[in-house]
Amino acid sequence: MSQITVTEHLLLRQKQSPMATGQFTSLLTELILSAKIISREVTKAGLVDVLGFTGETNVQGEKVRKLDEFANNVLIHRMRRAGVLCAMASEENGDIIPVEGEFPQGDYILIFDPLDGSSNIDVNVSIGTIFSIYRRPKEKRGDAPCLSDVLQKCENQVCSGYFIYGSSTMMVYTTGDGVHGFTLDPSVGEFLLSHENMQIPKKGKIYSVNEAYWNSWDTATKDVLSYFKSHQNAEGKPYSSRYIGSLVADFHRNLLYGGIFMYPPRVFENGKRQGKLRLLCEAAPMAMLVEQAGGMATDGTNRILDYFPTELHQRVPLFIGSPEDVQIVKDIYEHHEEGQK
Numbered sequence: 262m263s264q265i266t267v268t269e270h271l272l273l274r275q276k277q278s279p280m281a282t283g284q285f286t287s288l289l290t291e292l293i294l295s296a297k298i299i300s301r302e303v304t305k306a307g308l309v310d311v312l313g314f315t316g317e318t319n320v321q322g323e324k325v326r327k328l329d330e331f332a333n334n335v336l337i338h339r340m341r342r343a344g345v346l347c348a349m350a351s352e353e354n355g356d357i358i359p360v361e362g363e364f365p366q367g368d369y370i371l372i373f374d375p376l377d378g379s380s381n382i383d384v385n386v387s388i389g390t391i392f393s394i395y396r397r398p399k400e401k402r403g404d405a406p407c408l409s410d411v412l413q414k415c416e417n418q419v420c421s422g423y424f425i426y427g428s429s430t431m432m433v434y435t436t437g438d439g440v441h442g443f444t445l446d447p448s449v450g451e452f453l454l455s456h457e458n459m460q461i462p463k464k465g466k467i468y469s470v471n472e473a474y475w476n477s478w479d480t481a482t483k484d485v486l487s488y489f490k491s492h493q494n495a496e497g498k499p500y501s502s503r504y505i506g507s508l509v510a511d512f513h514r515n516l517l518y519g520g521i522f523m524y525p526p527r528v529f530e531n532g533k534r535q536g537k538l539r540l541l542c543e544a545a546p547m548a549m550l551v552e553q554a555g556g557m558a559t560d561g562t563n564r565i566l567d568y569f570p571t572e573l574h575q576r577v578p579l580f581i582g583s584p585e586d587v588q589i590v591k592d593i594y595e596h597h598e599e600g601q602k
């Protein structure tokens with residue numbers, strides 16, 4: 262295994278960009294420290310008081326778990342002191358989190374899902390932290406940070422990635438120049454390059470979806486599932502089905518093995534058709550990663566990175582993974598739309 266640390270990797274990138282100020286490297290360095298603190302707590306979750314619920318309900322209407330809160334507090338505390346941010350946004354906080362007071366501000370905006378896969382925390386199944394970074398529009402620098410700084414076209418992300426806390430702790434990130442994976446070596450406390458230039462297979466072996474929602478799906482979505490249940494995968498065999506219930510873990514597996522993760526829209530009694538996953542802190546960062554790895558991410562019709570967010574906690578349907586598999590989904594939705602005209 263290479264001995265290249267993630268810090269060296271970042272510094273090499275900084276050297277390659279003449280305009281670099283070092284702010285970005287400091288931002289990632291602080292984020293990595295936050296993830297190490299979270300990872301330490303995750304690995305001894307049963308021994309310390311981070312299992313179970315806090316008794317609070319978050320802006321998503323979900324009961325907050327102690328580890329959600331711990332991870333959120335660690336990130337806000339550390340990143341506020343990094344001196345490179347003007348604002349943050351978290352899945353767990355209703356509004357944007359301003360960076361003000363005694364700590365210097367910077368030009369970056371950090372959006373994060375502090376703990377992804379919350380339903381798996383107490384049962385020792387892989388979970389993660391997802392992050393997405395934007396730069397503040399030049400003309401806005403110096404003004405008080407506001408929501409419109411955060412609600413940028415998803416394609417404007419300058420960096421995205423995740424940490425996965427599983428059998429090992431890994432960091433996978435992109436700055437728009439390929440996707441690179443690092444594994445935490447606990448004996449030295451360093452993330453070392455283990456997966457350089459990750460590329461997702463063109464066609465996968467696995468489909469990943471929570472089929473328990475079948476009855477709340479529309480006909481097009483049911484046809485998508487029927488397709489993957491009745492067609493051959495990249496090996497000429499039936500597709501296999503895997504669903505961990507942590508977006509980070511399901512995405513990571515498919516990035517390596519090839520396949521498609523789907524969280525289709527559900528149609529509710531009031532006729533409302535809605536996805537579950539959050540555009541800014543889940544879908545958009547994963548979409549930047551998958552495109553950089555040669556894959557695709559769509560809501561069934563639109564490219565996720567083409568979205569202009571209108572709300573901080575906006576939800577979207579998500580189909581993401583190997584390009585040939587995601588294209589199938591787009592074709593089936595398009596066919597249904599044509600049929601409805």
Ligand SMILES: O=P(O)(O)OC[C@H]1O[C@](O)(COP(=O)(O)O)[C@@H](O)[C@@H]1O
Pocket residue numbers: 352374376377378379380471506507508509537
């Ligand atoms: O239980 P469901 O409806 O299948 O949802 C699982 C999905 O919800 C999530 O847990 C939502 O993320 P959080 O855990 O960060 O709220 C995803 O990680 C996962 O893909």
Ligand SMILES: [Mg+2]
Pocket residue numbers: 374376377378508543
């Ligand atoms: Mg999540």
Ligand SMILES: [Mg+2]
Pocket residue numbers: 329352374375376377378379
């Ligand atoms: Mg979460």
